[in-house]
Amino acid sequence: MSRSNRFVLCLCLAVLMATWWFATAAEGGIVTPKMGGGQSTGAMKHADIFFDGTTISVVVDSTVATPNLVALTPPDAFDPAQPWSVLGTMAYNYQYAWNPGGFITRPVVGGVTGEFWVERISYDPGLLTYMRPPQWTTSMGPTWTQIFVADGDRWKWSGSMQHNAYAVQDPTLSTYAAEYRVYIGDPVTGNPWSGFDSATVTLTWNAIPEPATLALVGLGAMALRLPRRKR
Numbered sequence: 001m002s003r004s005n006r007f008v009l010c011l012c013l014a015v016l017m018a019t020w021w022f023a024t025a026a027e028g029g030i031v032t033p034k035m036g037g038g039q040s041t042g043a044m045k046h047a048d049i050f051f052d053g054t055t056i057s058v059v060v061d062s063t064v065a066t067p068n069l070v071a072l073t074p075p076d077a078f079d080p081a082q083p084w085s086v087l088g089t090m091a092y093n094y095q096y097a098w099n100p101g102g103f104i105t106r107p108v109v110g111g112v113t114g115e116f117w118v119e120r121i122s123y124d125p126g127l128l129t130y131m132r133p134p135q136w137t138t139s140m141g142p143t144w145t146q147i148f149v150a151d152g153d154r155w156k157w158s159g160s161m162q163h164n165a166y167a168v169q170d171p172t173l174s175t176y177a178a179e180y181r182v183y184i185g186d187p188v189t190g191n192p193w194s195g196f197d198s199a200t201v202t203l204t205w206n207a208i209p210e211p212a213t214l215a216l217v218g219l220g221a222m223a224l225r226l227p228r229r230k231r
Contacts (some may be wrong), residue, residue, distance in 0.1 A: 029075040033084050033165070037070030037093040037208070047201055048101035049116065049157070049182060056116075056182050058201040059101065067095040069168055069176065070208045083144035084165075086130060092167035094132060096203050099161045106159070107184060107196065114184045114193055116157040120148040121179040121200065126172070130165040131155075148178075154190040157182075171207035178203050 036042020045064040050057045069091035072078070078085040098118065107114045129148045147155050147164070168176060183198035185191055192198070 029077060030079045031072065031076045032082075033078070033087060033092065033094070035093070035095050035163070037068055037091060038072055039076060040068075040070060042067065042093070042095045044097050044163070045095045046097050046099040046161075047203065048099050049104070049199075050101035051104050051116075051184075053105070053107065054195070055197040056184070056199045057101075058182055058199045060201060060203070064095070066175075066204055066206050067093045068206045068208050069093050069166065069171060086144055086146075087165065087167055088169075090128070090167040090169045091171050091207060092165055093205060094163045094165040096166070097161050097163045098157050100159060104159060107193075109193060109195075113187060114196075115187045115190075116159060117183055117185045117190050117192075118155045118157055119181045119183065119190075120151055120153045120155075121181055122151055123148070123178045124173060124176045126168045127176050127178060128167050129178075130167065132163055132165050134160075134162075154185075156187075156190065166203075166205060168207060173207055176205045176207055 031039060034040055034042065035044070043064050044061075045067060046061045048059045048061070050059070070093065071089055071091040078087060104116075106116070128146060130144050131147050133143045144165075147153065166176075166178070179200060179202045181198050181200050183192050184196040185193055
């Protein structure tokens, strides 16, 4: 088979697979988000925050594998009437948890109690973050709202375990990463307080292409491996 014929075959297979995928997705199967992305339960992966009164440290649980960003498999879909429907067809995961590494006492300066803040330092393009239950604050809005929209954005950690959801629409990278700084700051403005050390931490994810993309890649590979006609 000539190279041009193999290309046409590959293109036809891709169109057929895409048509099947959209038709199947339209049937709908209403599900709720799962911690491991898609419909995988996954395991919690803590980013434990420690504070000794002056110094903050963050330790990520190395015993749990790197989380995967996974999209739903059609005909699964999220109920559009529910707040988590913002995930749509994105590859998502919420295994990471900001978690107290032990008993934490917030410092008090001048009669004001400081708060723990998480600041976005850098993100890979396309990575989004959504605040999940149980945390809710009037300053950040209701759950399943987007947080960390830009570098430098701050989010006030409640001091209890919090699993935010991370998502990417049609991942183009095999891995995604986000770097944060955890510090003590003003309870209202989030401005850092002097006299207290901060800590940086990087969270990473593996990106798993959506099922339709995997199928198209597989079909393309099969078409390219078809035997060539000898001249």
